Every structure is written in structure tokens, then in C-alpha cells.
Amino acid sequence: MSDEFRISSDLAEEMVQHCKEGRPNEACGMLGAKAGETVKVFRMANAARSPVRYSLEPSEQLSVYNALDEQGWDLGGVFHSHTHTEAYPSPTDVRLASEDVPYVIVSLATEPAEIRAFRIIKSEWGAEDGEILEIPVTILG
Amino acid sequence: MSVAVRIPTVFRKYTQGESQVRVDPGTIGELIGQLEHRYPGFRGQVLTDDGSLHRFINVYVNDEDIRYIQKLDTEASEGDTVSLLPSVAGG
Numbered sequence: 441m442s443d444e445f446r447i448s449s450d451l452a453e454e455m456v457q458h459c460k461e462g463r464p465n466e467a468c469g470m471l472g473a474k475a476g477e478t479v480k481v482f483r484m485a486n487a488a489r490s491p492v493r494y495s496l497e498p499s500e501q502l503s504v505y506n507a508l509d510e511q512g513w514d515l516g517g518v519f520h521s522h523t524h525t526e527a528y529p530s531p532t533d534v535r536l537a538s539e540d541v542p543y544v545i546v547s548l549a550t551e552p553a554e555i556r557a558f559r560i561i562k563s564e565w566g567a568e569d570g571e572i573l574e575i576p577v578t579i580l581g
Numbered sequence: 582m583s584v585a586v587r588i589p590t591v592f593r594k595y596t597q598g599e600s601q602v603r604v605d606p607g608t609i610g611e612l613i614g615q616l617e618h619r620y621p622g623f624r625g626q627v628l629t630d631d632g633s634l635h636r637f638i639n640v641y642v643n644d645e646d647i648r649y650i651q652k653l654d655t656e657a658s659e660g661d662t663v664s665l666l667p668s669v670a671g672g
Contacts, residue, residue, distance in 0.1 A: 496669040498666055532671050536670045
């Protein structure tokens with residue numbers, strides 16, 4: 441389990457740009473990682489098409505997993521935007537968290553955008569409650 | 582040859598960290614039975630108490646969602662890949 445979220449400034453900018461392009465709705469996607477460092481931003485559609493909710497389309501999620509396998513990458517994280525609130529997991533984020541990877545939140549409430557990362561620890565994966573554990577974000581040159 | 586099953590991150594504590602495991606061909610229900618035998622507790626993560634697929638799990642055989650074919654009776658054959666995908670959502 442990585443205790444740090446590492447991403448280059450270029451990929452961080454790509455993630456933020458995807459989030460900005462999604463406004464007024466939340467935007468989302470997944471991250472490919474190799475040796476603990478983010479190597480790919482998968483820009484994905486928000487199937488919920490909502491300013492306060494996001495969900496990944498399972499068929500698009502499958503395509504990302506196929507790409508990860510083909511490239512030999514790990515799933516490095518799930519990201520989504522908060523358009524008007526801080527970059528901190530909402531109760532809905534906690535309730536629906538389902539992957540054991542960093543959950544990266546991009547807040548567009550400030551300029552520049554704020555990027556924070558969290559793990560949401562649950563006793564059982566379908567549990568509604570979870571512990572929020574912030575992990576440091578390192579943006580590399 | 583066998584069937585490859587992709588294990589999502591959240592279930593890898595059951596598979597000793599393996600992201601993909603191999604099982605014998607069969608229906609998805611039978612495959613889950615094989616996984617339960619090998620990794621006790623696995624079935625309860627994927628199926629509800631009444632034996633149906635957990636609503637926050639999507640299962641694909643290659644690129645077909647089993648909910649739209651024969652659900653747990655869908656066959657996975659030699660060389661197929663079964664993907665277990667947890668729903669990813671939030672707000």
C-alpha cells in the first residue's frame with residue numbers, strides 16, 4: 441500500500457484540465473501507475489452527469505482495466521472533481537468508495553485547483569462507513 | 582488453458598495480493614464457488630445472502646456484462662477473461 445500519491449506536473453495539469461472541461465458537472469477518471477508513480481490519466485465520462493455526483497460507466501472502466509493490463513500498469517487511483525467545495529471526501533464519497541487505491545479529489549473552488557488524496561478504509565468493502573486517511577501528494581517537476 | 586479472473590484491488594486481501602487468478606471453465610456461479618473454495622470468504626464479497634450478484638459489482642465475461650446475458654448462469658470458457666468490477670462512484 442503506497443502512502444504517497446506521486447504525479448508529474450504535466451499529468452496533474454491534464455487531470456485538472458479534464459475536471460475543468462467537465463464543469464458544471466463533476467468530472468472523473470482513473471490513473472495508471474508504475475512503481476508507485478502515476479504514468480497515465482484516463483479521462484472518463486461521468487455517467488451521473490451531475491454537479492454533485494459521479495459514477496464511472498462499467499464498460500469504460502473495463503476498457504481502462506484492459507489498458508492497464510496491456511501496459512503492465514497498476515490502478516494508481518480514482519479521481520474526481522468537487523466543483524464548489526474543498527478537496528475532501530464527501531459522505532457520499534465515503535459511502536460509495538469501493539477500490540483499495542488512493543481517491544484523488546480535485547477542487548475547482550480555488551484557483552489554482554487543489555489536489556488532495558485519500559484512502560478510505562472500510563471494514564468490509566460494501567460498508568457505508570469508512571475511515572478517511574489523507575495521504576501526501578507529491579507533484580514532480 | 583483455463584479462465585482468467587481479474588480480481589479488483591478491494592478483494593486482493595483474499596487472494597494474497599494476486600490481481601489475476603486462474604480457474605476451471607464453468608458458469609460464473611461455479612467460478613465463484615471455486616474461488617470460495619480456494620479463498621474462504623470470497624463468495625460473501627461478491628454475492629448477497631440470497632445468492633444474487635451484489636448490486637455494486639459488475640461482472641464481465643470478456644466484454645459482455647453478465648447482467649444482460651444469463652447472469653450467474655453465464656458460461657466462461659477456456660481462454661475467456663472474467664472481470665469483477667466494483668462500481669466506482671461518489672459525490
